[in-house]
Amino acid sequence: MNTTIREALAGSRWSRGQDFMGKRLALLAIRLLVSVNLLYAAIFLKFAGAPGSVALFTQMSQEVHGLVSQPVFRLGSGVFETVVAVLLLIPKTARLGAGLVVVWMTPVILSHIFVLGYGWFFVDALMVMLLAVIYLLLTRRQPYWGEPAIPGG
Numbered sequence: 559m560n561t562t563i564r565e566a567l568a569g570s571r572w573s574r575g576q577d578f579m580g581k582r583l584a585l586l587a588i589r590l591l592v593s594v595n596l597l598y599a600a601i602f603l604k605f606a607g608a609p610g611s612v613a614l615f616t617q618m619s620q621e622v623h624g625l626v627s628q629p630v631f632r633l634g635s636g637v638f639e640t641v642v643a644v645l646l647l648i649p650k651t652a653r654l655g656a657g658l659v660v661v662w663m664t665p666v667i668l669s670h671i672f673v674l675g676y677g678w679f680f681v682d683a684l685m686v687m688l689l690a691v692i693y694l695l696l697t698r699r700q701p702y703w704g705e706p707a708i709p710g711g
Contacts, residue, residue, distance in 0.1 A: 581696065588693045589646050592659060595686055596643040604636030614674060621673050638662065653697055659690035 603611040615632040626634075642662065645655030663683050670680040 585652075585693060585696060588689050588696075589652055589655075592656070592686055592689050592693075593643040593646045595682065596639040596646075596659075599682075600636040600639040600643070604632050604639070607632075614679065617674060618669060621669075653694065656690045656693040656697075660687060660694065663687035663690065 602608065604615075611632060612628065615635075616628045619626055619628040619631050639662070642655050642658045645651040645658065648655075663686055666683045667680070667687060670676065670683060674680070
């Protein structure tokens with residue numbers, strides 16, 4: 559009988575309920591933080607035409623030799639970020655939204671590394687990407703005991 563209280567409680571209904579509520583709150587917090595961040599960037603920086611945002615997208619437009627104009631670049635990314643933020647706020651589409659955040663933040667981070675430099679926008683992109691990856695990891699489906707990990711396997 560060398561079990562500790564922690565080990566004894568690990569299988570109890572109380573412990574599982576507490577873990578479940580904690581996980582739900584953490585997932586909700588991540589969804590809200592990422593959504594608010596994306597909506598803030600879209601509404602107050604991109605759609606409003608903040609000088610820093612205009613300068614950033616002008617630089618990006620020049621890097622692609624004017625193939626995409628600054629307003630199209632800036633407003634298009636704002637629309638995409640708004641759609642992704644709404645997907646994150648809806649529980650049934652939150653995983654899709656988090657996946658799109660990871661896909662979206664990859665070129666954003668790379669553009670900061672190779673073109674724009676390291677500033678607050680770069681740190682912000684890293685944090686948003688990290689939170690989206692954490693959300694995806696916490697919400698992945700785990701096979702039940704005895705169930706094959708691969709369907710049909």
